[in-house]
Amino acid sequence: MNDYFDNSDVTERNLKYLIENHGEIYEAYENFGKLLHEKGGPLDKKTRWLLKVALSTSCQYRYALETHILKALHEGCTKEEIEHAILLVAPTVGFPKMMEGLLVLRKVLQSL
Numbered sequence: 179m180n181d182y183f184d185n186s187d188v189t190e191r192n193l194k195y196l197i198e199n200h201g202e203i204y205e206a207y208e209n210f211g212k213l214l215h216e217k218g219g220p221l222d223k224k225t226r227w228l229l230k231v232a233l234s235t236s237c238q239y240r241y242a243l244e245t246h247i248l249k250a251l252h253e254g255c256t257k258e259e260i261e262h263a264i265l266l267v268a269p270t271v272g273f274p275k276m277m278e279g280l281l282v283l284r285k286v287l288q289s290l
Contacts, residue, residue, distance in 0.1 A: 189241045223253045228263040235264050235279030236271040243279060247286045257287060 197204050215226055227250035234243035250260050264283060268276035 224250070224255050224259070227253050227255055228259060231260055231279075232263045232267055235267045235282075236275055238275055238278055240278075240282055243282045244286055247283055251290075257283075 221229070227246060230246040231243065231250055234246050247260055251257075260283060261280070264276055264279040267279060
């Protein structure tokens with residue numbers, strides 16, 4: 179039985195709705211995130227993306243995790259660095275969340 183449901187289309191439609199109906203709020207959110215990411219402190223880009231991978235894994239937000247994995251790869255993070263960030267989630271937030279993160283990583287890597 180295949181009970182997998184890819185909700186990326188639903189997420190994209192919902193984001194489009196937000197932008198079309200609440201564009202100013204979305205822009206403020208985007209600017210806030212960009213400022214935090216780029217000017218929030220001394221961490222280099224690779225470290226910031228690895229942190230976002232770990233945070234998305236711990237929250238089990240698959241769409242964000244996929245996006246953060248791709249951005250981490252784009253910034254020069256290796257598959258091994260990303261996998262390590264995901265593995266580090268297990269002791270703090272749980273083995274099942276880490277395992278789900280590994281599944282997402284493997285899916286992303288297979289799609290490249």
